[in-house]
């Protein structure tokens with residue numbers, strides 16, 4: 001289901017970049033020009049790394065201040081017991097590695113966490129619940145949380161699984177800014193990761209979210225045994241949305257013992273950087289979030305990801321059910337790199 005669960009397991013004018021060798025089509029736009037095809041994104045991946053980084057960074061600077069990074073905080077408001085079987089997820093009731101279950105938090109608990117996140121410098125507060133989708137009675141409680149967090153002056157985001165008609169509108173009315181729902185991986189690879197729903201179900205929910213006037217947060221997870229073509233296809237699919245998601249989390253799988261992907265082969269760190277760079281070029285106006293898996297990355301790798309166009313992170317102590325690099329370490333890294341939080 002979610003960024004946050006994706007995260008759980010573990011958990012945006014065309015840049016005038018140098019027209020690098022091997023890429024015939026240099027179109028990079030979020031809405032105006034034709035989205036990149038899978039083959040074009042694959043061609044980006046195949047570039048010499050320095051050419052790819054140059055192009056991604058040039059694109060990034062054409063649309064953003066390259067020294068600014070947005071920070072979101074994340075809270076699991078309902079943990080474990082999910083009936084879906086996403087292979088990366090420690091909240092699935094299908095897996096031995098399921099996290100201890102926790103029922104829905106109270107509004108007071110959520111407000112306390114959001115207040116702490118704001119004090120630590122977060123500008124957006126994301127709330128995740130491990131559901132296939134919310135019951136209407138649950139949605140009423142989540143809507144209360146959204147209104148309360150919004151009243152603190154934070155942007156709001158939730159990830160609740162698949163939505164039925166009318167639910168996205170109810171969340172919008174409560175003050176919701178973003179809805180997270182990841183495509184996770186390519187349509188082709190999707191059935192290797194989850195069988196209890198289809199990727200098209202997620203696409204439908206994203207349509208409901210857009211239809212309600214909410215901003216979309218949607219990305220994927222890499223390192224799940226997918227091919228480079230799968231990674232390119234995921235990015236091309238996201239870029240082809242009209243418009244592309246405002247927020248694109250790129251998660252690096254953190255294999256969880258007791259889940260089907262516990263022994264997934266590690267992804268080469270440079271391939272992860274290439275994925276960030278390709279996402280930046282294909283979706284120049286979107287915030288690209290360095291998401292789950294960051295806690296296992298060196299400072300140097302994170303810096304390379306920022307150079308490649310990542311300009312958003314999850315910040316704070318918990319990334320739903322996995323550890324996140326703690327706030328102090330992040331502040332120290334920002335100071336070393338001269339990055340400013342927005």
Ligand code: SF4
Nearest residue numbers: 001005082084086089
């Ligand atoms: S739908 Fe359930 S199993 Fe799948 S990622 Fe979300 S919480 Fe985990």
